[in-house]
Amino acid sequence: MITTTIQHRELAAEPLLRVNGLKKYYSAANQAGFRQSVVKAVDGVSFDLREGETYGLVGESGCGKSTLGKSLLRLTEPTDGEAFYQGVDLFKQPRKAFQTYRRELQMVFQDPFSSLNPRQIIGQALEEALAIHRIGTPKERTLHAMEMLHTVGLQMEHYYRLPHELSGGQRQRIGLARALILNPRIVICDEPVSALDVIIQSQIINLMRRLQAELKLTYLFIAHDIAVVRHISDRIGIMYLGKLVEEADTDSLFANPLHPYTQVLLSAVPVPDPAARRQRIILEGDLPSPLDPPSGCAFHTRCPYAMDRCRTETPVQREASEGHFAACHLI
Amino acid sequence: MPLLEIKADELAARRLRLKRENRKLFVRRFLVNKAAVTGSVLIALVAAVSLFAPWIASRDPYAIDVVNRLKAPSAVYPFGTDNFGRDLLTRVVYGTRMSAEVGFAVALGSSAIGLVIGLYAGYFKWLDQILMRVMDGLFAFPAVLLAIAMMAALGPSVGNLILCLIIVFVPSIARIVRSSVLTAKETTYIEAMHTLGASHNRIIWKHILPGSLSTLIVQGSFIFAEAIIVEAALSFLGAGIPAPTPSLGNLLSDGKLYIYNSSWMTLFPGLALVLVVLAMNLFGDGIRDLLDPHARRSLTKRLVQPLKQRPAPFQAGSAAADEPLLQIRELKTQLHTERGRVPAVDGVSFEVGKGEVVGIVGESGCGKSATAQSVLRLFDEKRLAEYEGEIRYNGIDLLKLTPKQMRSVRGNEISMIFQDPLSSLNPVHTIGEQIVETLRLHRPIGKKEAWTKAVELLRLTGIPAPERRAREYPHQLSGGMRQRVMIAIALACEPQLLIADEPTTALDVTIQAQILELILDLNRRMGMSVMLITHDLGVVAEACSRVVVMYLGQVVESGDVRTLFEKPLHPYTIGLMQSIPRLDGDRSQELAAVPGSVPSLDQLPQGCRFAPRCTYADDKCRTVMPELAALPGGDTLVRCWHAGKLSGMEA
Numbered sequence: 001m002i003t004t005t006i007q008h009r010e011l012a013a014e015p016l017l018r019v020n021g022l023k024k025y026y027s028a029a030n031q032a033g034f035r036q037s038v039v040k041a042v043d044g045v046s047f048d049l050r051e052g053e054t055y056g057l058v059g060e061s062g063c064g065k066s067t068l069g070k071s072l073l074r075l076t077e078p079t080d081g082e083a084f085y086q087g088v089d090l091f092k093q094p095r096k097a098f099q100t101y102r103r104e105l106q107m108v109f110q111d112p113f114s115s116l117n118p119r120q121i122i123g124q125a126l127e128e129a130l131a132i133h134r135i136g137t138p139k140e141r142t143l144h145a146m147e148m149l150h151t152v153g154l155q156m157e158h159y160y161r162l163p164h165e166l167s168g169g170q171r172q173r174i175g176l177a178r179a180l181i182l183n184p185r186i187v188i189c190d191e192p193v194s195a196l197d198v199i200i201q202s203q204i205i206n207l208m209r210r211l212q213a214e215l216k217l218t219y220l221f222i223a224h225d226i227a228v229v230r231h232i233s234d235r236i237g238i239m240y241l242g243k244l245v246e247e248a249d250t251d252s253l254f255a256n257p258l259h260p261y262t263q264v265l266l267s268a269v270p271v272p273d274p275a276a277r278r279q280r281i282i283l284e285g286d287l288p289s290p291l292d293p294p295s296g297c298a299f300h301t302r303c304p305y306a307m308d309r310c311r312t313e314t315p316v317q318r319e320a321s322e323g324h325f326a327a328c329h330l331i
Numbered sequence: 332m333p334l335l336e337i338k339a340d341e342l343a344a345r346r347l348r349l350k351r352e353n354r355k356l357f358v359r360r361f362l363v364n365k366a367a368v369t370g371s372v373l374i375a376l377v378a379a380v381s382l383f384a385p386w387i388a389s390r391d392p393y394a395i396d397v398v399n400r401l402k403a404p405s406a407v408y409p410f411g412t413d414n415f416g417r418d419l420l421t422r423v424v425y426g427t428r429m430s431a432e433v434g435f436a437v438a439l440g441s442s443a444i445g446l447v448i449g450l451y452a453g454y455f456k457w458l459d460q461i462l463m464r465v466m467d468g469l470f471a472f473p474a475v476l477l478a479i480a481m482m483a484a485l486g487p488s489v490g491n492l493i494l495c496l497i498i499v500f501v502p503s504i505a506r507i508v509r510s511s512v513l514t515a516k517e518t519t520y521i522e523a524m525h526t527l528g529a530s531h532n533r534i535i536w537k538h539i540l541p542g543s544l545s546t547l548i549v550q551g552s553f554i555f556a557e558a559i560i561v562e563a564a565l566s567f568l569g570a571g572i573p574a575p576t577p578s579l580g581n582l583l584s585d586g587k588l589y590i591y592n593s594s595w596m597t598l599f600p601g602l603a604l605v606l607v608v609l610a611m612n613l614f615g616d617g618i619r620d621l622l623d624p625h626a627r628r629s630l631t632k633r634l635v636q637p638l639k640q641r642p643a644p645f646q647a648g649s650a651a652a653d654e655p656l657l658q659i660r661e662l663k664t665q666l667h668t669e670r671g672r673v674p675a676v677d678g679v680s681f682e683v684g685k686g687e688v689v690g691i692v693g694e695s696g697c698g699k700s701a702t703a704q705s706v707l708r709l710f711d712e713k714r715l716a717e718y719e720g721e722i723r724y725n726g727i728d729l730l731k732l733t734p735k736q737m738r739s740v741r742g743n744e745i746s747m748i749f750q751d752p753l754s755s756l757n758p759v760h761t762i763g764e765q766i767v768e769t770l771r772l773h774r775p776i777g778k779k780e781a782w783t784k785a786v787e788l789l790r791l792t793g794i795p796a797p798e799r800r801a802r803e804y805p806h807q808l809s810g811g812m813r814q815r816v817m818i819a820i821a822l823a824c825e826p827q828l829l830i831a832d833e834p835t836t837a838l839d840v841t842i843q844a845q846i847l848e849l850i851l852d853l854n855r856r857m858g859m860s861v862m863l864i865t866h867d868l869g870v871v872a873e874a875c876s877r878v879v880v881m882y883l884g885q886v887v888e889s890g891d892v893r894t895l896f897e898k899p900l901h902p903y904t905i906g907l908m909q910s911i912p913r914l915d916g917d918r919s920q921e922l923a924a925v926p927g928s929v930p931s932l933d934q935l936p937q938g939c940r941f942a943p944r945c946t947y948a949d950d951k952c953r954t955v956m957p958e959l960a961a962l963p964g965g966d967t968l969v970r971c972w973h974a975g976k977l978s979g980m981e982a
Contacts, residue, residue: 060839061810073526102528115519119541121346129527160346167928178523197694197866202910202922209921224839231912231922254914268844270869272911274892282848283841285795286809
């Protein structure tokens with residue numbers, strides 16, 4: 001633990017990935033079929049990913065956190081912004097050149113049931129990644145795939161299984177293995193445990209932490225379960241309607257949540273202790289439609305502390321204490 | 332390394348064996364599929380006739396014999412002769428061969444071209460615009476008309492006919508392939524291939540194509556049949572295969588002038604045509620069923636769309652006031668699956684008191700939902716499930732009721748809400764209509780009155796502007812709103828018991844808190860009992876007064892929430908609790924995770940079902956199943972040999 005923290009401090013000056021003003025807009029036709037309106041799924045998000053850390057990205061469904069992850073890998077082309085990796089802007093690379101960076105940035109998906117080709121045996125699924133990048137001979141690939149199975153806690157006999165013969169937890173291990181077989185430096189994990197049962201969830205989280213230490217990985221951990229994110233992340237960013245509303249070290253965020261939305265999120269988590277009945281802030285209403293986001297601060301329609309200023313003026317991100325940022329007029 | 336290679340070889344051998352077994356299984360499934368078998372036999376017959384035509388009919392199909400013209404069927408001429416005295420048997424055999432050849436060539440050609448067009452049009456959006464507009468243009472003409480027009484331009488010949496028919500049938504294949512590509516393209520595993528850096532062609536041919544093949548085979552066989560019919564129609568009109576060449580269409584055309592006196596000239600080619608077309612259609616139907624067995628009807632649908640007739644009123648029993656509302660005793664639910672009969676619920680007993688909120692927890696596959704569905708008898712009792720034991724509701728055993736009586740219990744006395752509200756709501760009716768339907772099914776009230784009640788119910792569940800919302804469709808509402816609507820429908824007839832199956836799992840955490848609060852509020856205000864099925868122990872701790880922990884179809888621990896959370900006795904309960912990351916937990920430690928996963932129901936372990944994953948398991952655990960029993964001096968029931976020791980240890 002100690003060594004990694006020191007590493008962080010040394011490398012903090014030069015982040016592994018620096019995302020600057022990332023925007024992803026979709027145009028959506030209205031019900032009549034004409035007059036296009038714009039959905040700002042991700043609206044100017046900036047953050048750093050430091051080597052060896054886990055950056056947790058939290059938010060409700062529809063807040064743009066998954067779109068953000070996909071934009072970084074250009075699974076969907078970002079509308080605007082920069083993402084510097086080793087001094088190179090990933091978004092400005094031509095498609096062909098970007099392929100070489102694909103090896104370094106990999107992704108783990110949410111649904112272990114649909115993220116594997118149902119007709120392909122596990123071994124082939126793993127080897128294909130190597131074949132695409134022309135790594136090794138077929139025999140070497142097989143051995144590598146089998147080693148990878150071992151690394152993620154499976155047996156060699158799983159090599160010849162089809163995805164439907166495996167349990168959800170085992171499939172998610174395969175998802176990890178497939179992402180890691182190319183030896184990436186950054187792994188973007190899009191809700192990797194939310195489809196799993198609690199016990200399996202904790203198995204996978206433990207595995208991910210172990211692999212991070214062994215393989216020196218950097219995680220962008222996207223999830224809606226704040227308890228899970230807290231456990232695995234070094235730093236956390238909270239997203240609401242396409243914007244980052246708060247960012248801080250995990251401990252600082254939980255000790256002193258600044259943004260009202262963060263406070264609501266924390267208080268909404270059910271606590272498995274019947275003796276501790278807490279005062280819970282229950283939000284009125286739903287997430288506003290991203291087609292027609294509220295003016296000013298996007299959270300003002302549901303915020304218990306909303307003032308007149310919030311309705312008209314968009315708050316900018318401010319550093320409240322070292323490394324703790326929030327975008328709220330109250331600060 | 333050599334050890335690894337030896338192991339790899341051994342595994343490969345095992346895989347081969349498995350493949351062989353799978354093939355056997357497929358053959359067995361094929362053999363019970365009557366359409367596929369009959370179709371295949373007929374196809375084999377047609378193929379044999381076509382291949383061995385010269386041996387079956389030794390005469391020359393073109394040899395004119397004017398002396399023997401229009402001879403009725405006899406021993407010498409089994410099918411008779413035609414107006415030129417040509418042997419009809421020979422001509423039908425060669426005609427069948429010609430038609431089958433045309434059909435085969437057209438099916439193959441149009442499938443191949445349609446496949447490529449469909450794959451690329453479905454995959455590349457810009458190409459889609461061009462290719463599919465062309466296909467739509469072709470598709471706009473009736474197939475036969477288009478073929479006639481083209482044949483008129485090209486002139487009759489076998490080659491031209493095949494070419495025309497291919498052009499005619501390509502659009503239908505292309506459309507079907509394209510739509511299957513469009514669905515496949517959106518799946519996560521295709522997205523995963525992109526992250527690995529796979530090229531477009533690799534994704535198209537290696538990952539998308541195999542998924543389209545089954546529909547292609549089915550469609551190909553239908554096109555085979557249709558091509559033969561269109562060929563017959565064209566030849567009949569003289570725009571197909573030129574005259575002396577025998578084809579089924581030509582033979583029918585020849586026969587039409589003599590149909591009153593020499594009906595055999597039409598009869599036998601007609602029969603042959605029916606046979607070939609039937610063979611292909613049966614085969615296509617059979618293969619479709621084989622490759623894509625239609626999904627079983629979902630349980631949720633049946634609940635929401637009840638039968639139109641009003642069920643017989645349910646006579647509530649005269650239960651004593653202190654008796655619990657629901658008493659489940661030794662409930663066993665056996666489900667018939669492909670792998671035999673499995674005990675989804677295996678001797679479950681618990682109670683739900685009046686106005687009580689009871690939580691049922693466990694991982695997926697532990698029988699929580701199966702228990703709930705058994706209470707409402709939602710499984711198909713004719714084919715799928717068998718029940719044993721007792722489910723006493725207000726003193727009456729639900730398992731003894733007739734299906735008709737049971738319908739009046741569902742939605743009226745006991746209601747259920749599900750995890751996914753969207754699939755439980757009917758997309759073509761407004762939510763108001765759906766509540767009215769439920770109300771009027773169980774209560775003799777007018778439409779207007781029911782509508783007023785529906786709006787009232789929506790207001791009760793905290794939906795803003797209920798008058799307006801009642802006129803909206805499910806897709807216009809957010810996930811949280813839909814779950815509120817489901818609750819409103821469930822509450823329509825003021826049930827005494829609400830079964831909530833993972834009601835908040837699909838919702839965001841802030842919405843989750845709202846819905847949970849709503850259920851508890853209704854419980855307090857209306858005195859309605861709630862059976863809350865969830866995997867989230869946090870939800871249980873906040874909402875329930877008692878909790879039942881299930882593992883592999885059995886209750887492993889049950890008791891008062893406070894006691895159980897303070898001092899869990901069963902190792903599984905302890906494991907569940909420790910595996911949750913807590914907001915105040917130590918982040919530097921690993922999470923305590925029970926090893927392994929829930930085995931499937933057809934591979935139940937011997938002895939205690941939790942033994943293979945349990946750290947405390949000994950020989951006794953692995954051989955003898957413990958009973959659910961209370962420890963001396965405690966109220967909590969637990970199914971563990973070591974519970975006494977464990978409770979001492981924890982203390």
